[in-house]
Amino acid sequence: MKLKLSLVLICLIQILNAQHSGEPCATMPVYYSHLQNATVKQNYALTEQKARQWLKNNKTQLLKKQNTVIKIPVVVHVVYKNAAQNVADSMIYSQINVLNECFRKQNPNYNTTRPVFDSLGADTEIEFCLANTDPQGNPTTGIVRTAAPSNAQFDPLFGFDNSKKPSKGGDTAWAASSYFNIWLVDMSIFNQTVVLGYATFPGSDPALDGVVIQYNYFGKYSKPNFLGRTTVHEAGHWLGMRHIWADDDNGQNPQTVYCDSTDFVDDTPNAGPKSSSNCDKAKNTCSLETAFWGATDAPDMVENYMDYSSDACMTLFTKGQKARMYSFLNSDPNRMAIKTSTASCNTIMSVNTVQNFNDLIVLSPNPANSHLDIKIKGFGESDFGLVLYDISGKVILTQNVNYLTASIPLQDLANGLYFVKISNNHNSCVKKVLVQH
Numbered sequence: 350m351k352l353k354l355s356l357v358l359i360c361l362i363q364i365l366n367a368q369h370s371g372e373p374c375a376t377m378p379v380y381y382s383h384l385q386n387a388t389v390k391q392n393y394a395l396t397e398q399k400a401r402q403w404l405k406n407n408k409t410q411l412l413k414k415q416n417t418v419i420k421i422p423v424v425v426h427v428v429y430k431n432a433a434q435n436v437a438d439s440m441i442y443s444q445i446n447v448l449n450e451c452f453r454k455q456n457p458n459y460n461t462t463r464p465v466f467d468s469l470g471a472d473t474e475i476e477f478c479l480a481n482t483d484p485q486g487n488p489t490t491g492i493v494r495t496a497a498p499s500n501a502q503f504d505p506l507f508g509f510d511n512s513k514k515p516s517k518g519g520d521t522a523w524a525a526s527s528y529f530n531i532w533l534v535d536m537s538i539f540n541q542t543v544v545l546g547y548a549t550f551p552g553s554d555p556a557l558d559g560v561v562i563q564y565n566y567f568g569k570y571s572k573p574n575f576l577g578r579t580t581v582h583e584a585g586h587w588l589g590m591r592h593i594w595a596d597d598d599n600g601q602n603p604q605t606v607y608c609d610s611t612d613f614v615d616d617t618p619n620a621g622p623k624s625s626s627n628c629d630k631a632k633n634t635c636s637l638e639t640a641f642w643g644a645t646d647a648p649d650m651v652e653n654y655m656d657y658s659s660d661a662c663m664t665l666f667t668k669g670q671k672a673r674m675y676s677f678l679n680s681d682p683n684r685m686a687i688k689t690s691t692a693s694c695n696t697i698m699s700v701n702t703v704q705n706f707n708d709l710i711v712l713s714p715n716p717a718n719s720h721l722d723i724k725i726k727g728f729g730e731s732d733f734g735l736v737l738y739d740i741s742g743k744v745i746l747t748q749n750v751n752y753l754t755a756s757i758p759l760q761d762l763a764n765g766l767y768f769v770k771i772s773n774n775h776n777s778c779v780k781k782v783l784v785q786h
């Protein structure tokens with residue numbers, strides 16, 4: 350009881366500290382609380398040691414392109430207490446897309462990376478997909494929905510990891526050796542968002558392995574700072590990434606800058622304090638850099654997914670970070686096993702061309718009179734282009750579609766047959782629509 354109480358107190362202090370500094374990620378406090386268990390602590394240490402040994406022996410190879418894409422089957426546990434928390438499939442699809450864009454260096458904002466870092470950006474050759482087989486071997490969408498009782502607690506004061514425990518209203522992890530578990534819950538306290546997400550590092554207790562995301566920060570919304578980077582950051586932790594400032598400033602004392610600790614990656618410049626949900630490209634808090642940088646005093650890499658920059662600012666994982674990810678994917682038993690997981694992928698949301706894209710676009714009404722509604726199913730709120738042609742092929746209207754639904758006015762058009770083309774980077778389809786006033 351004494352131990353439990355002190356644990357709660359440690360948690361409470363850490364959370365209050367976190368709140369004080371506006372900490373979006375609770376990975377380190379949760380990590381420290383898990384270290385209270387001696388066995389877990391030992392396993393974490395062993396995992397880190399094995400990964401570093403692997404990296405030492407294979408660094409040259411790991412910094413090269415692998416030409417093999419690792420596909421990681423994902424299960425999303427939606428644990429909800431009300432309809433708003435029961436996150437829609439489309440938002441989940443949009444998050445999987447964002448993960449893949451970012452991990453494959455296909456994120457549209459990559460070109461905002463400063464030239465000094467441009468050559469460091471990595472296509473990690475890691476992709477995520479919703480699993481198509483559950484642990485019993487049955488077909489699944491990779492999305493599991495659990496209605497939690499109204500008194501269930503998932504907030505960080507008393508509820509860390511409750512999302513993973515059925516006895517607390519949560520949902521059990523699927524085998525960490527076959528699935529990347531993501532839980533979506535409400536972690537707010539008195540309706541205040543205190544934590545956006547947290548992850549477990551490789552070597553964690555398999556029953557707790559995965560990431561937990563504040564439900565309304567999951568997926569890509571059409572508003573700034575809701576671009577799905579929270580889950581990219583947490584997936585980075587899950588693959589062994591530390592924060593680029595190496596967690597040594599504790600967020601408390603801006604006067605004290607510590608540049609003597611490491612995120613265990615050489616090509617991310619040393620950084621003192623974390624970014625504050627901004628994009629301060631003048632930030633250069635440490636003049637002492639690793640040998641990788643030679644005489645160059647690189648600025649802080651605020652574009653890195655493992656800083657606390659704004660979502661729109663974040664553009665890259667580095668090649669050094671990729672090498673560290675691969676060191677865990679080649680030495681930690683659970684991360685190694687997931688590379689050959691038979692949980693397989695639901696293909697609908699892969700980055701590549703969707704086979705049945707045509708079926709996912711619904712136009713109504715058709716014939717249409719005053720307007721035409723367009724629904725894009727099975728995607729998140731990503732960017733599509735829409736072009737309306739008349740029967741001669743003349744362009745009548747073009748617009749960007751940032752939402753899953755759009756409506757175009759038809760009042761001014763003559764009766765007749767028209768064509769609507771919907772496309773994004775990977776998919777395109779053309780549909781007929783008859784205008785009849």
Ligand SMILES: [Ca+2]
Nearest residue numbers: 612614617618
């Ligand atoms: Ca570094």
Ligand SMILES: [Ca+2]
Nearest residue numbers: 635636646647
């Ligand atoms: Ca520097």
Ligand SMILES: [Zn+2]
Nearest residue numbers: 374376582592
């Ligand atoms: Zn973090």
